[in-house]
Amino acid sequence: MTLSSLFIFRPVATTLLSLGVVLAGLLAFFQLPVAPLPQVDFPTISVQAALPGASSETMAAIVATPLERSLGHIAGINEMTSASSFGTTRINLQFDLDRDIDGAARDVQAAINAASSLLPANLPSRPRYRKVNPADAPIMIIALTSDTHTRGQLYDAASTVLAQKISRIKGIGQVYVGGSSLPAVRVELNPAALARYGIGFSEVRSAIAAANVTRPKGSVEEAERYWQIDANDQAKTANDYLPLIVAYRNGAAVRISDLGTAVDSVEDLRHAGLKDGKPSVLLILSKQPGANIIDTVNGVKALLPQLQASIPGAIDLSVVMDRAGMISASLHEVELSLLLAVALVIAVVFVFLRNLRSALVPVVAVPMSLIGTFAIMHLCHYSLNNLSLMALTIATGFVVDDAIVVLENSSRYIEKGMAPREAALKGAGEVGFTVLSMSLSLIAVFFPLLLMGGVVGRLFREFAVTLSVAVIVSLVVSLTTTPMLCAHWLAPAEPGKHGRLYHLSGRFFNRLSAGYERTLHWALDHGVLMIVLLLCTIALNVYLYVIVPKGFFPSQDSGRLAGTIQADQGISSRAMQQKLTDFVEIVRADAAVRNVIGFTGGQQLNTGRIFVTLKPLDERQESVDQIMVRLRARLAHEPGASLFLQPVQDLRIGARGSAATFEYTLQAERLAELRTWMPRILAALSRRPELVDVNTDQQEKGQQITLQIDHDEARRLGVNQALIDSTLNDAFGQRQVSVIYNPLNQYRVVMEAAPEYWQNPDILKKIYVSVPPSPLLPAGAQVPLSAFASYGPSTTPLSVNHLGQFAAATFSFNLKPGVSLSAATAIIDQTMQQLRVPESVHGSFQGSAKAFQKSLQNQPWLILAALASIYIVLGILYESYVHPLTIISTLPSAGVGAILALLAFKTEFSIIALIGVILLIGIVKKNAIMMIDFALNAERTAGKSPREAIFTACLMRFRPIMMTTFAALLAALPLALGSGYGAELRRPLGISIFGGLMVSQLLTLYTTPVVYLYMDRFRLWGRRRFRSRTSDQLAARLERP
Incomplete structure (x- = not known):
């Protein structure tokens, strides 16, 4: 007696068991999360530190380097990169895929604590870290616009109210607010007035800090009453700061209004956001790991009326991008392919067996095998994504094979005149070992995939397991349900009742x-x-x-573009905002574009970001590559800046953001060599027609005013370096000198020289350093900078980048349509050889290009491992x-x-x-x-x-x-x-x-x-x-x- 015979003789039990499998699969199907690709968590932690007013070289020397030395001792770091720019440092730590992110976070915090003694004492706040996943693109972007409210008010509503409410929605992991900064009171001082009154910046700073305090005040009570004590010790608006007394001169009070003005503004004037040309603040939403993107986006959309009601009515909320529609459309296409594949394979059975009843057997067996797979997917915490549904689509051809082998052999005996039950018993018995061999050898193919490491292994593990489970379920169905159906559903052969089509076929x-x-x-x-x-x-x-041309992952038309603006290295923040406006208008004018958002004010003053949402595929004729070619031609005419576009992909590898899709990083033993060779290599690659949008993050020509200090003269006048740096920071560093406490948020008081004094370096002649009282100067003094220093223009790096604690420079590039990644990597290697770059300067691909090279090296071994697995399994089966x-x-x-x-x-x-x-x-x-x-x-x-x-x-x-x-x-x-x-x-x-x-x-x-x-x-x-x-x-x- 064979296994199949048990089920042939018990049709009721077999039917009920089959129904149980189908019901379990259907219940699991509706609980599976939806995603574009399998969840791949890159354990990545980003450490950020800020020191407003510090140059990029200063940030790299006194902030990045101490942190990197401490963080470098953490186990399991796969890559550590840092970027230091004006006032900020960001260090990205990417750990091995098997590293626990929570354990890594504890190690990062301990490393930050260990480095704290080496960091500057005047950091406004301790370095902070956050866990990130570079593979997670934003799932939704919401724009706030208004005709009456300022950007600061928009940002306050977004940060204080909306971000808090949205973060409580199921599935939301992080809410980033961009396009401006929090409201602040900006105290803008006139250096000439300060000099006239003999008052230094430090005195104003101390006066503001002393006047704006919030301290406990206690209470009083009598026998039957109790009173709390409060006072008007909080200055909350600009008008509250104008009458603030800074000092007395000749018996008269000198107020802030005498020294300059105070305005209600924002913390950082360099941040600006646009939505279709209008000033805007952006809410950028990311999901939690494993969250259902469609359900999460729908949850946010359902809350939009409530969110709109919680902010002033003059502020408009609009969804400018959400991935739910594209993901739904993509999965719908795969589901249609799956249904079409099922229909086609059933048609194959009918055409070859020429019997309607025979064709109906796969109608039961194939859906049952596929639906049963959903139950195991749910137990494995998998999702419905492009790869898992592709696996099921391909599995349609596999699972029907098992049913076909049993069905065809049984039908062959029926055609010879045997009764259906006897035919099913004999036919299933004959091919049982064949079906087992086919299925086990097929599953053996996926063993190497399951054992693969790295990104590719993680990405395709779900694909391999889903396909293997479908084959196993199909094997069980083909040995149980299919023989039962053949025995009880197929009719005995009746030669005289066949029609003309049967005989013709x-x-x-x-x-x-x-x-x-x-x-x-x-x-x-x-x-x-x-x-x-x-x-x-x-x-x-x-x-x-x-x-054959080789690539890593097919480029997708997701209906979205991301762009990076790189302007002249000496551009001002106001001019940069105008460039953003110009680029937004150019892109908006394209017929294939639905909306455009952008913002400036990131790590570098001469960069900005743009996000473009294209019209749906059924509303445009061109592909995303064709649209990018057209936009490049129009954007090339903008003087003083470039916009580099790249299509947004579901798969993103690497913790750093770049202006193009692929990256190549140069390092050298000496920084001078790196600065010499990077421009040469960049120029050579820019001439290659196969590469487009070639650019670099090495920006060495930022404009700088360098002070030449006569230290002997400064010392004679009682001035030290700390006083000089502090005075300059007070005047030009947007220094945060006090905190305003409100019920829902905290705001800053920013002190600086008035904006009209930023326009010309000659303002340095009007800056005075306050010398505190000393035995030589009992009353202190106001010493002009010009008394002990001169200044002149020079250049400075806008960004200092490190890879593995050493200086690095990265250029990024896109591919011309029709050019493969294998050709591009060969071109770069060939260029390095042609230029005869010395061995002391070495390069390596990063991000997707690095993953491509690793996968290229593993491809032959993966195929050989699959062949070896099949050989072993078949050798065991056939002895x-x-x-x-x-x-x-x-x-x-x-x-x-x-x-x-x-x-x-x-x-x-x-x-x-x-x-x-x-x-x-x-x-x-x-x-x-x-x-x-x-x-x-x-x-x-x-x-x-x-x-x-x-x-x-x-x-x-x-x-x-x-x-x-x-x-x-x-x-x-x-x-x-x-x-x-x-x-x-x-x-x-x-x-x-x-x-x-x-x-x-x-x-x-x-x-x-x-x-x-x-x-x-x-x-x-x-x-x-x-x-x-x-x-x-x-x-x-x-x-x-």
Whole structure:
């Protein structure tokens, strides 16, 4: 009794068990989260520190370096980069993928504490860190605009009210507010007035700090009453600061209004945001790990009326970007492909078996296998994403194969006149081992994927597990439910009741089978030619793999663009905001653009960011690459600044942000060498037509006013360096000198010289340093800078970047349409050789390009590991060293077909295409398994010769081989021809599988039986040699005395 017979004789139990599997899968389906790709958490921590007014070199020396030395001792750091610019330092720590992020965060905090004694004492706040995931793009952006409210008021509403409410929504991980800064009172001083009254900046700062305090005041009480004590000790608006007394001169009070003015403004004037040309503040929302993006976005949208009601009515809220629509559309396309694949494979069954009842068996078996997979996906905490749904789409061709093998064999016996139950018992019993071999060897293909490390391994683990689970569920269904359906659903053969279509198709298949029989005779008679053809396909595989353009991950048309503005290094913040406005207007004018948002005021004063939302695919004719080409031509005419655009991708690798998609980093033993060679390499690469948007983060020509201090004279006048730096910071550093406490938030008081005095460096002549009282100067003094210092223009780096604690410079680039990443990396390596860059200057790819290089190195080993896994599993199943080699011999032709198809459709050999080739390894060997399994059985049971056995097996299994191949072909067809969102991701998989199956089907029907005969001869030869050697050794032992 076989396993299938238990279920054939118990149809009710089998039906109920099947329903249970389907119900469990359906319940799990509605609980699975939705995402564009599997969740890949890059354990990354960003450390930030600020010292307003400090130059980039100062920040790198006194903030970044001490922190990096301390952080560098943490275990498990994969990459540490830092960027120091005017007033800020950001250090990104990317840990090994297996590192626990919470444990890493504790180590980071301990390292910051250890470095605190080496950091400047005047840091406004301690360095802070936050856990980030570079792979998570924002899921939604909300813009606040108003015709009456200032940017500061918009930011206050966004930060104080909206961000707090949104952060409580299920699924929201972080809310970033950009485009301005919090409201503040700015005390703007007139250096000439200060000099006239003999008052220094430090005295004003001390007066503000002393006057604006919030201290406990206690209470009083009598026998029956109790009073708390309060006072008007908080100055909350600009008007409260104007009458503040700073000092007395000649008995008269000198107030802030005498020294300058105070205005209600914002903390940092350099931040500005735009939405379609209007001043705006932006709320940028990110999700929590594992959250359902669609549910989270819908939750925010449902709360929008409440959010609008919680802020002033003159402020407008608008959603300028959300990923839910694109993700829904992309998954909808995959679901349609899945349904179409199911329909096509069912049609294959009907066409070949010419029986409606037979075609209905896969209608039950295929959906049941796929739906049952959802239950295991839920237990594994997987999501519905492009890769998991692609796995199920491809699995349609696999799961129907198992049902086809059982169904076709049972139908064959029914056609011979056997009763359905007996036919199902005999048919399922004969092919049970075949189905088991096909399924286990297919699952073996995915073992290497499951064991892969790095980003690719994490990304495709869910794909491999989902596909393997679908195959396992299909195996169980094909040995239980399918035989039961064949026994109780199929009708006995009635030759007289078939229609004209049945007989016409029968004649066609008979002719096809007869043609195969004739050509198979020829192939077996010309075995040497077939072997030569097989060897040629192996050599052709190697050649095609070398020449095929290679890429990492297909570039997707997500309907979104991200842009980075790089302006002249000496540009002012006001001019930079005008450049932002100009670029926004140029991009908005394009017919394919729906809306544009942007902001300035990031780490570098001469940079800005722009986010473009394109119209949906059905409303525009061009692809995202075509739109970018058109925009580049229009943006090239803007003087003094460049806007670099790149399509937003679902997969992002690397913790640093760059102006283009791919990155290459240079490091040198000496900083002077780096500054010498970086411009040369950049110029050479910019001339290459294959690369576009070539740019660098090395900006060494920022304008600077350098003071030349006569230290002896300064010392004679009682001035030290600390007093000089503090005075300059007070005047020009937007120094935060006090805090205003409000019920919902805290605001700053910023002191500086009035903006009209920033326009010319000559203002330094009017700056006085306050010298405190001393034995030589009992009353103190006001000493002009000009008394002990001169100044002149010079240049300075706008940003100092480190990689692994050493100076580094990175250039980024995009690819011209039609250029592969493999070609680009070769161009860069070739350029470095042509320029004869010294060994002391070395470069390395970063981000996606680095991941591409690693995956390229692992691709051959991954394919070999898949072949080894199949060989081991088949060797165990067949208890043979030889027959697995026969089965594996079918694979070279599939590789040739896959690469030829990719070349024909001008598609790169990407990671997705590689997965297609690995899947082909599992698909194509099924044909050989069906042939060899029946041939071995014929040799053992019927005593046939190897040639007669393999010939009979090929003819007998010709129909199921054609059915399974066409089922897999048609399952891949919707992916290969699909359109819509995410089609770029799915297309390489479908093309490689379709092409591989087409070529392999033509060749393996003839090469496999020939290889079987040669391998059988080899097996017999080896056995004879072994026996002969054993006999000789035995005889030798017997002859010994």
